[in-house]
Amino acid sequence: MFSLLRENIRIAMDSIKGQVLRTILTILIIAIGITALVGILTFLGALEKTITGDFASMGANTFNLQRYEFNTRNNRDREKINPIINYRNVRAFNDKFQYPFSKTSVSFTGTRGAEVKYENEKTDPEASVLGVNENYLENTGTEIDKGRNFTFFDIQNNNHVCLIGSDFTKNLFKNTNPIGKTISIRGVKFKVIGLLESKGATFRNNQDLKVLIPLQLARSIFTLPNINYNISVKVDDKQFLEGAQDEAIVTFRNIRGLSPVEENNFGLERSDDLINRISNITSYLYYAAWIISIITVFGSSIALMNIMLVSVTERTREIGVRKALGAKKHTISGQFFLETVIIGQFGGLIGIILGIAVGSLAASISNFEFTIPWLAIVAAVVTSFLTAVVSGLYPAVKAANQDPIESLRYE
Structure with a gap:
């Protein structure tokens, strides 16, 4: 049995080598379909990992108080406009919310x-400056690469200190340790006490080109009206999360002066809720990718079948000679079937390489985090094999059922 299989593989390989142009065209047809499948899945995998990674860095024990709920704040047709979370709300919440084992972070973006x-050096006017308190880094999952974090006294005493993103080491502090150096923002000088670890960029939003300064100092520098503040609460243990959320809602309702019958005029979002929503959105994108890829692969399988049928027709006399020499039906069908499978696997391999290259290029252009798309690779191997099986069955059966006498007369 194994000797027959080896013989069929050898014959199939000889036939493939003998029809180089046809084989190349057939492999390219399969490769195009697999490239579409792998490329789309690779890009979607990078997209999902980047977005979920950004939100997951906040931690599963974190929730945010914000102006709108996640599912309504982008609704243009909303009838109710919630008031912003202003500084008085923030101060009142800090004073009144005293839930055990929790830390509250307050921040706002002064400018982008x-x-x-x-x-004598300066950056382009594209750096973000955020006013934060001492809990900002922990609640947002931001790590320090060098130096130290803000202390309680830095924030309370309005010390002129700052934390900078990793991108500043590429321009202002190239080949220089930034810790202890003094930078200037709008004429105000700050001593660099910490360098943040790189977090990359999402949708062209560079998270590494930012400066964090004490909250009150930021308020004195950036005096725009109607600044909307961000409140983030993190608990030490997830078992306290529900209780902290309930306490935060009650506290903020009291701050807003809402009666028991009035709805919340603010939103509360947990970081893992955002991750789940994003996962649901990307799942639909995966379905769309599979539909597009299946249509492409279906077209490839039809083309492969037609090419193999042409091959059977052109090799009719060869089939007759083999049958005259004693070859059985399963030997003939196995030869053509293996030939189709081998071509399909070559096409799948090339498609995987091209698909990963295309997907990683698209991810790189979009600044997404690329990872090896194991799911896409497995899907490509299985798809290319099934495509070859489906496309090779009919030509193999047709070849096996050829009449040997008629085949020998074929010119």
Whole structure:
């Protein structure tokens, strides 16, 4: 049995080598379908990992108080406009919310177009400056690469200190340790006490080109009206999360002066709720990717079948000679079937390589985090094999059922 299989493989390989142009075209047809499948799945995998990674860094024990609920804040047709979370709300919440084993982070974005100066060097006006308190890094899952975090006294005493993103080491502090150096933002000087670990960029939002400064100092520098503040609460243990959420809602309702019958005029979101929503959205994208890829592969399988039928027709006399020499039906069908499977696997291999290359290129252009798409690779191997099986069955059966006498007369 194994000797017959080896013989069929050898014959199939000889036939493939003898029809180089046809084989290349057939492999390319399969490769196009597999490239579409792998490329789309690779890109979606990078997209999902990047987005979920950004939200997961906040931790499963964190929730945010914000102006709107996640599912309504982007609704243009909403009838109710919630008031912003202003500084008075923030101060009142900090004073009144005293849930055990919890830490509250307060922050706001002063500007996204700051020019940061160091000695005779300066950045383009595209740096973000955030006013934060001492719990911001822990609640957002941001790590320190060098130096230290803000202390309670830094925030309370309005010390002129700051934390900077990793991208500043590529321009202002190239080949220089930034810790202890003094930078200037809008004429105000800050001493760099910490360098943040790189977090990359999402949808062109560079998270590594930002400066964190004490909250009160930021308020004195950036005096725009109607600043909306961000409140984030993190509990030490997930078992306290529900209780902390309930306490936060009651506290903020009292701050807003809401009666028991009035609805909340603010939103509360848990970080893992956002991750679940994003996963649901990307699942639909995966379904769409599979539908597109299946249509492409279906077209490839039809083309492969037609090419193999042409091959059977052109090799009719060869089939007759083999049958005259004693070859049985299963030997003939096995030869053509193996030939189709081998071509399909070659096409699948090339499609996987091209698909990963295309998907990783698209992910790189979009600044998404690329990972090896194992799911896409497995799907491509299985799909290319099934495509070859489906496409090779009919030509193999047709070849096996050829009449040997008629085949020998074929010119």
